[in-house]
Amino acid sequence: MKRLSMLLASSALMISAHGVNWVEVSESSSGSTFSIDLDSIESSDINIIDEKDVENITVSMLRTYPAQKQIKKEKTAVKDKGAAKEKIDIKENSIQRSDQQLLISCKDASYYKRAYVNYDADDKVLKSWQSEKPILTTKDFKVTAPKTVGRRLIEHACDSYEQTKQQSV
Known part of the structure; x- marks a missing residue:
């Protein structure tokens, strides 16, 4: 079941x-860039049980890391007792x-990470995760500090959502 949820998270994010x-x-400051998908911003139907009157939004975010060199490590393997040691390169x-x-709460500039998929330079999935929490409370959300990357992402997503909402009225 857990494998199925990971597959669903991966496919949802890839789609x-x-x-x-x-x-x-x-x-x-480390050189990572943070982007949001304006087309993914929408009102969420996920209710927070201790704050029902607050409208939350969902957004897809992309973090791109600076190019890194491939790291090679040598590992020494011993096949049998007394056998010669064999060196193996591991990338x-x-x-x-x-x-x-x-999942973002524009009210207090907080967020809850619902899922993620990490990729290497060859677009190979390194790790994926999806939240299995069926019920959320405000304690599940992380409040962002002013003048941080997280706060800027949330403010940009909330501003874009409000503009789209006003244009559709």
């Missing part, structure tokens, strides 16, 4: 990446990008 309108919002793949789905 969202096809019809996208990525807008770069911020860059971190560690580093994350090139991370697609994430966030």
